[in-house]
Amino acid sequence: xxxxxxxxxxxxxxxxxxxxxxxxxxxxxxxxxxxxxxxxxxxxxxxxxxxxxxxxxxxxxxxxxxxxxxxxxxxxxxxxxxxxxxxxxxxxxxxxxxxxxxxxxxxx
Amino acid sequence: xxxxxxxxxxxxxxxxxxxxxxxxxxxxxxxxxxxxxxxxxxxxxxxxxxxxxxxxxxxxxxxxxxxxxxxxxxxxxxxxxxxxxxxxxxxxxxxxxxxxxxxxxxxxxxxxxxxxxxxxxxxxxxxxxxxxxxxxxxxxxxxxxxxxxxxxxxxxxxxxxxxxxxxxxxxxxxxxxxxxxxxxxxxxxxxxxxxxxxxxxxxxxxxxxxxxxxxxxxxxxxxxxxxxxxxxxxxxxxxxxxxxxxxxxxxxxxxxxxxxxxxxxxxxxxxxxxxxxxxxxxxxxxxxxxxxxxxxxxxxxxxxxxxxxxxxxxxxxxxxxxxxxxxxxxxxxxxxxxxxxxxxxxxxxxxxxxxxxxxxxxxxxxxxxxxxxxxxxxxxxxxxxxxx
Numbered sequence: 001x002x003x004x005x006x007x008x009x010x011x012x013x014x015x016x017x018x019x020x021x022x023x024x025x026x027x028x029x030x031x032x033x034x035x036x037x038x039x040x041x042x043x044x045x046x047x048x049x050x051x052x053x054x055x056x057x058x059x060x061x062x063x064x065x066x067x068x069x070x071x072x073x074x075x076x077x078x079x080x081x082x083x084x085x086x087x088x089x090x091x092x093x094x095x096x097x098x099x100x101x102x103x104x105x106x107x108x
Numbered sequence: 109x110x111x112x113x114x115x116x117x118x119x120x121x122x123x124x125x126x127x128x129x130x131x132x133x134x135x136x137x138x139x140x141x142x143x144x145x146x147x148x149x150x151x152x153x154x155x156x157x158x159x160x161x162x163x164x165x166x167x168x169x170x171x172x173x174x175x176x177x178x179x180x181x182x183x184x185x186x187x188x189x190x191x192x193x194x195x196x197x198x199x200x201x202x203x204x205x206x207x208x209x210x211x212x213x214x215x216x217x218x219x220x221x222x223x224x225x226x227x228x229x230x231x232x233x234x235x236x237x238x239x240x241x242x243x244x245x246x247x248x249x250x251x252x253x254x255x256x257x258x259x260x261x262x263x264x265x266x267x268x269x270x271x272x273x274x275x276x277x278x279x280x281x282x283x284x285x286x287x288x289x290x291x292x293x294x295x296x297x298x299x300x301x302x303x304x305x306x307x308x309x310x311x312x313x314x315x316x317x318x319x320x321x322x323x324x325x326x327x328x329x330x331x332x333x334x335x336x337x338x339x340x341x342x343x344x345x346x347x348x349x350x351x352x353x354x355x356x357x358x359x360x361x362x363x364x365x366x367x368x369x370x371x372x373x374x375x376x377x378x379x380x381x382x383x384x385x386x387x388x389x390x391x392x393x394x395x396x397x398x399x400x401x402x403x404x405x406x407x408x409x410x411x412x413x414x415x416x417x418x419x420x421x422x423x424x425x426x427x428x429x430x431x432x433x434x435x436x437x438x439x440x441x442x443x444x445x446x447x448x449x450x451x452x453x454x455x456x457x458x459x460x461x462x463x464x465x466x467x468x469x470x471x472x473x474x475x476x477x478x479x480x481x482x483x484x485x486x487x488x489x490x491x492x493x494x495x496x
Binding site for chain 2: 008009010011012013014015016018019021022023027028031032034035036038039040042043046047050089092093
């Protein structure tokens, strides 16, 4: 399982001006989020594929099991954490701007 | 974890999803170069260039003019925006992985020595401004990044994963290209001492050990986190390299120390004055008869005008401030100014030892080369060669 993002200690911002490619800064944000989202979907697809193959090797057909599965509280919490981590990855550029905004001299 | 193609003693731990994320980023990058970039070239050839010619009664003539016209096109803007985002997601992927295990990597590096090579750091060295002021390739924190930890390998670990993600077991292929070039053009070369400048994590450096197993190999860089990592990486792979933290513009090596001095993709990350200083320093530390080779992407004059525009994107969109200026420099004149006689220095193309990601739609034309200028077009590394 993907580990939840820890408190960020490493910088995510590269020094140097980030140029604006599209007319609006927000348009570049959407492109960045779409890029990250696409990679995350690929990761998810890989993981599902791995799980299904391992299960099938063990003679378990997962579809039935998945529909019948009941989550306990720990599992719910883990999922919530993972969802937050996913949002952090996808909207990374907004978070970069938030980090830049903490320093008055820096511009987008 | 399985699925890693190139394992060494500093390879970080990676979960299934971290590996999947690297694979996803690589897929995005190949999509960008194979699909999106081809669309940009097609748009230029089929729409932008003919429309300009019709409106102005002449063809687009140089890279600056192409840039001005192309950057106004929505498709190109989207291409550039995607390209920048893929680069950033790539670094996010790597940084997240290294961040969760840096103390363990630092510890591994500190205990990696096997008594083969050596590591000499200089705490008083100041990073030159071309390294300190901008994070080249948009790598967060740059080459000197230590993430606030002592004896840190942060930047080295981040850089290594970033490059390995694309090289997939072909690490150091640029160094191999240099070895191939040297062996083809200087078949009698039997170097006793080799110096690698701006070695970062030593991917190319190790190719020099393999290519010339009898040579003593020295490698320098300005960034301690990269050198700590490079040393540990080399030791774990059983290679003997003497790494030291030095500025290539003014090293501590004595006059006439080396038979061969090499750098790979260093030049375009320096500055006009720094590169001149480095060439002069190369001349000083070379033995009489010694050979200097610097490999980088080709000069603008060696590629078609559309590729010049594509190459030039690196300057603004990938934090490569010197990239375009370097590609227009008169390198033969610079080598001559450094001490090499005009008949003992030249610019050439070195065939690529492994197919690199990116720049695949570059067509090389005879232009800047002062040697083999009539050779058939084909993509290669631009090399600056000087014989003392």
